[in-house]
Amino acid sequence: MIPIRDSVPSRTTPLITYLLIAVNVGVFLYMHSLHAEQLHFFIVRLGFVPVRFSAMIRDGFQAATIEQTFPIFSSLFIHGSWFHLISNMWSLWLFGDNVEDSVGHFNYFLFYILAGVFASLIHYLFNMFSPIPVIGASGAIAAIMGAYVVMFPMARITTLVPLLWIPLFIKVPALFFMGIWFFSQVMSGISTLGQSELGGGIAWWAHIGGFIFGLFVINFIRKRHWRYRCSYDDDQYDCEYD
DSSP, X not given: OEEEEESOOOSSOOHHHHHHHHHHHHHHHHHHTSOHHHHHHHHHHHSBOHHHHHHHHHHOGGGOOHHXXXXXXXGGGXXXXXXXXXXXXXXXXXXXXXXXXXXXXXXXXXXXXXXXXHHHHHHHHHOTTOOSOBOXXXXXXXXXXXXXXXXXXXXXXXXXXEETTEEEEEEEEHHHHHXXXXXXXXXXXXXXXXXXXXXXXXXXXXXXXXXXXXXXXXHHHXXXXXXXXXXXXXXXXXXEEO
């Protein structure tokens, strides 16, 4: 299922969401200007490498340098392909504006960064000795999806379901869409247990960790002075703030 749009209006301009998308796109375009060897060095140096993190823990955090710790943050802004970038930025655009609207710009930015770090650490727990750099905003965006479903469980997500060559568009509750998505991540994560390589090149446990982070943390930072309601009208499902 491919999400196309949601039924939740945004009351404010999602400045941080715009900024995050711009930075991710800018970094990706810069990467495409590099030669193959330079690109490899860039990803290895700024991607989050579990085995390198294990070595830092073994040697003691007291001796850790900025160069050693920075990748857990910088890896959130690196993407490996156009599909990787576009799919992540589309989800960020679709769900991020409502989360940012609900928690405020600063809290949203802090939430995004901490969620990405937490997601990387969950991936690390299952891949402590992996030499493969982990890159991408998927963990942080998974947290945004988790936060979204907590706040807007009955919002309608217009979803594209490819039926052979026929594009089928259906509206499903956010709770259903996110539930199916999370279940698929858990099943994929379980299938990689005991493997030394990433399953299909995807950090499933980072997605799982990020989503759980969003589910539990959002209630501590969301604004509580507004109400949100949805109603049916001639088969149309509309949502608005009071």
